Amino acid sequence: MQSTARAFTANARQALDDAKLQVALARFPEGFPVKRRLAVERLPEFEALRDDAKEIKDHVLAHLDYYLERFEAKVAERGGQVHWCSDAEEARTLLVKLCRDAGATTITKAKSMIGEEIGVNDCLEEAGFKPVETDLGEYIIQLRHEPPSHIIAPAVHLSKDQVAEAFRAAHKDLPDDRPLNEPQEMLDEARAVLRRAFLSSSVGITGANMLVAETGSIVLVTNEGNADLTQTIPPVQIVIASIEKIVPTLEDAATVLRVLARSATGQDLSVYTTFTTGPRRSGDLDGPQHFHVILLDNGRTRMLGGEFREMLRCIRCGACINHCPVYGAIGGHAYGWVYSGPMGAVLIPNLIGVDEAKDLPNASTLCGRCEEVCPMRIPLPRLLRKLRDQQFEAGQVPPLFRYGLRWWARLARWPALYRLATGAGVATLGRLGRRKGRFRKMPFAGGWTNARDLPAPQGRTFQQWWSAEKGVRQ
Amino acid sequence: MKVALFVTCLVDLIRPSVGMAAVKLLRDAGCEVVVPAAQTCCGQPAVNSGDRADAVAIAKRVIDAFSSFSHVVVPSGSCAGTIKVHYPELFQDDPVMARRARDLADRTFELTTFLADVLKVGAIAGRFDAEAAYHDSCSGLRELGIREQPRALLAGIAGLELQELKGAATCCGFGGLFCVKYPDISEKMVDAKVDDILASGADAVLGGDLGCLMNIAGRLSRRGVPMNVRHVAEVLADMTADVPPVGGREARGSA
Numbered sequence: 001m002q003s004t005a006r007a008f009t010a011n012a013r014q015a016l017d018d019a020k021l022q023v024a025l026a027r028f029p030e031g032f033p034v035k036r037r038l039a040v041e042r043l044p045e046f047e048a049l050r051d052d053a054k055e056i057k058d059h060v061l062a063h064l065d066y067y068l069e070r071f072e073a074k075v076a077e078r079g080g081q082v083h084w085c086s087d088a089e090e091a092r093t094l095l096v097k098l099c100r101d102a103g104a105t106t107i108t109k110a111k112s113m114i115g116e117e118i119g120v121n122d123c124l125e126e127a128g129f130k131p132v133e134t135d136l137g138e139y140i141i142q143l144r145h146e147p148p149s150h151i152i153a154p155a156v157h158l159s160k161d162q163v164a165e166a167f168r169a170a171h172k173d174l175p176d177d178r179p180l181n182e183p184q185e186m187l188d189e190a191r192a193v194l195r196r197a198f199l200s201s202s203v204g205i206t207g208a209n210m211l212v213a214e215t216g217s218i219v220l221v222t223n224e225g226n227a228d229l230t231q232t233i234p235p236v237q238i239v240i241a242s243i244e245k246i247v248p249t250l251e252d253a254a255t256v257l258r259v260l261a262r263s264a265t266g267q268d269l270s271v272y273t274t275f276t277t278g279p280r281r282s283g284d285l286d287g288p289q290h291f292h293v294i295l296l297d298n299g300r301t302r303m304l305g306g307e308f309r310e311m312l313r314c315i316r317c318g319a320c321i322n323h324c325p326v327y328g329a330i331g332g333h334a335y336g337w338v339y340s341g342p343m344g345a346v347l348i349p350n351l352i353g354v355d356e357a358k359d360l361p362n363a364s365t366l367c368g369r370c371e372e373v374c375p376m377r378i379p380l381p382r383l384l385r386k387l388r389d390q391q392f393e394a395g396q397v398p399p400l401f402r403y404g405l406r407w408w409a410r411l412a413r414w415p416a417l418y419r420l421a422t423g424a425g426v427a428t429l430g431r432l433g434r435r436k437g438r439f440r441k442m443p444f445a446g447g448w449t450n451a452r453d454l455p456a457p458q459g460r461t462f463q464q465w466w467s468a469e470k471g472v473r474q
Numbered sequence: 475m476k477v478a479l480f481v482t483c484l485v486d487l488i489r490p491s492v493g494m495a496a497v498k499l500l501r502d503a504g505c506e507v508v509v510p511a512a513q514t515c516c517g518q519p520a521v522n523s524g525d526r527a528d529a530v531a532i533a534k535r536v537i538d539a540f541s542s543f544s545h546v547v548v549p550s551g552s553c554a555g556t557i558k559v560h561y562p563e564l565f566q567d568d569p570v571m572a573r574r575a576r577d578l579a580d581r582t583f584e585l586t587t588f589l590a591d592v593l594k595v596g597a598i599a600g601r602f603d604a605e606a607a608y609h610d611s612c613s614g615l616r617e618l619g620i621r622e623q624p625r626a627l628l629a630g631i632a633g634l635e636l637q638e639l640k641g642a643a644t645c646c647g648f649g650g651l652f653c654v655k656y657p658d659i660s661e662k663m664v665d666a667k668v669d670d671i672l673a674s675g676a677d678a679v680l681g682g683d684l685g686c687l688m689n690i691a692g693r694l695s696r697r698g699v700p701m702n703v704r705h706v707a708e709v710l711a712d713m714t715a716d717v718p719p720v721g722g723r724e725a726r727g728s729a
Contacts, residue, residue: 012659408519408520413535425487453695455720463481
């Protein structure tokens with residue numbers, strides 16, 4: 001996917017001016033966050049489960065090579081094939097080859113963020129295939145030719161009307177008098193179209209929520225069952241997953257599942273949780289004849305050896321996004337690439353380069369809500385600060401802020417000079433602001449005063465008062 | 475008990491009355507208050523902007539200035555959080571300074587937690603006639619676990635009724651330099667906070683961090699909404715009759 005993360009500030013402005021998006025975002029705090037809280041309250045051992053889940057992922061990341069090879073061996077043992085790809089280009093080339101080998105025309109696809117990373121739909125269309133997204137949200141945004149705005153709720157930015165509009169534009173056989181006002185009516189319409197796609201599909205592409213090393217299984221969770229139809233109907237199944245998705249055992253997978261849905265949607269468990277191991281065996285009633293797993297690196301090993309390793313614990317639940325006040329203000333598209341919210345602000349610079357996404361680590365108040373709800377206890381604010389450290393060191397901070405900070409820091413290190421300089425300023429501002437108690441405009445403070453009044457200083461510093469009071473200094 | 479006050483730069487420069495209130499509260503609780511002259515800013519802007527060299531230099535100054543006190547009290551959750559949580563992280567490659575930073579972290583307390591948890595001060599008597607929304611600032615709430623302490627102290631204030639905001643745990647959009655670097659997003663966030671406050675029916679806003687209070691008060695007054703915005707220390711020290719609210723020109727809300 002092409003990134004627009006460089007234009008973050010403009011993207012954000014556009015999002016703030018988008019009335020329909022703002023209506024959708026305004027509903028957000030009442031949805032997932034409330035459901036998550038209730039789910040967590042129902043499960044007293046939730047905090048302990050978070051610790052367990054974190055430990056599992058830390059252990060895997062410390063022994064990733066071992067578990068990946070074990071997974072590969074198990075997949076092979078069960079008649080499947082693992083392919084290793086180091087970047088998106090390799091993955092695209094391989095994917096097209098596998099689809100050609102399968103003689104595919106229509107390709108059904110379940111939701112996959114790795115699919116977004118490598119731009120699966122565009123590359124398949126260019127190669128002459130007809131990829132069809134089967135997750136309802138993904139299907140809607142595929143019709144609208146736009147990327148997801150949320151990792152678990154890709155069309156959360158849209159209103160009912162916009163969805164109906166997209167359906168009417170794309171489904172040419174849809175009679176004009178057929179009502180599309182209620183979610184159920186739209187669901188029925190999508191279901192009818194997708195059913196045809198499922199039955200004519202020759203390749204099913206899915207992601208994976210987890211890869212289980214001890215059995216070579218893939219784990220998929222959905223609320224629509226579309227991933228199950230994607231992987232059981234077509235003769236060829238291709239799983240695309242990044243290498244950090246691995247867990248050692250089925251038991252470990254169960255632990256992660258217990259925190260995943262609760263953190264994401266506040267469900268105890270997603271409606272469908274499916275473990276798939278290898279292709280159809282003789283005697284099986286369904287399942288693919290060919291089973292491929294594409295394991296994608298795309299920057300993960302670089303993160304594994306560096307300061308951002310903890311980000312690889314992420315299980316893509318979206319809890320940090322759901323609780324992020326910045327995401328709540330601007331939505332997901334403003335971030336400019338596949339991911340969004342706090343996890344995106346850490347992941348995007350790591351995967352496409354800090355240069356390409358300069359604003360993302362900075363566009364956060366570091367309020368800490370994300371870390372508080374992350375089931376894998378990823379210290380997102382600390383990782384954002386680390387990215388800022390790197391940017392400052394690399395000279396990527398705008399001069400005004402760089403010199404402003406330096407000037408303030410110099411002053412802060414010399415208390416006598418600091419008191420001299422600030423005391424005079426405070427006295428002047430205090431005098432000017434005395435009548436109203438606030439300023440509507442202030443030179444060099446437009447960032448503040450464009451939207452807010454600036455409370456006026458009281459006119460003398462605390463230090464001046466303390467000295468006048470002859471307060472104790474030592 | 476001898477207590478050193480770290481005033482914080484915002485309180486020192488913009489609203490010294492918060493510092494005066496802190497001094498009164500500490501003295502009332504039986505403490506001897508000392509204000510070391512060699513203090514300025516805790517360096518949070520540098521810490522949060524990736525300016526590690528300056529952050530380290532400022533932290534060293536603060537650690538030196540407060541090395542000889544058994545208790546350091548700060549009338550701000552985010553500045554106390556900088557000292558308690560982030561100073562030790564700054565010195566990960568310097569074992570001697572890391573130990574000194576951890577030592578200062580252990581001796582440093584945000585004002586309301588010091589009064590409630592260390593000195594075991596119960597409800598404080600005073601008067602403030604208001605229906606007030608309490609704004610839990612993010613750093614205080616999540617880095618230091620400050621929530622119940624200010625509410626317990628305020629329980630003795632006559633005329634005060636506290637309202638819990640629906641989005642009590644949501645950031646107000648201040649975020650230090652964030653609000654000037656990303657003013658559009660910050661404005662949207664503070665508007666959400668202001669809407670939440672208005673929906674609660676409150677006529678006053680209390681909090682423990684001047685930065686957030688200036689942000690909220692500044693937006694309220696720009697939107698033309700009169701509101702009595704106060705640092706919690708001023709209410710606890712019963713100073714509201716003499717000191718105008720944040721961004722206001724005359725005292726209101728107090729008899």
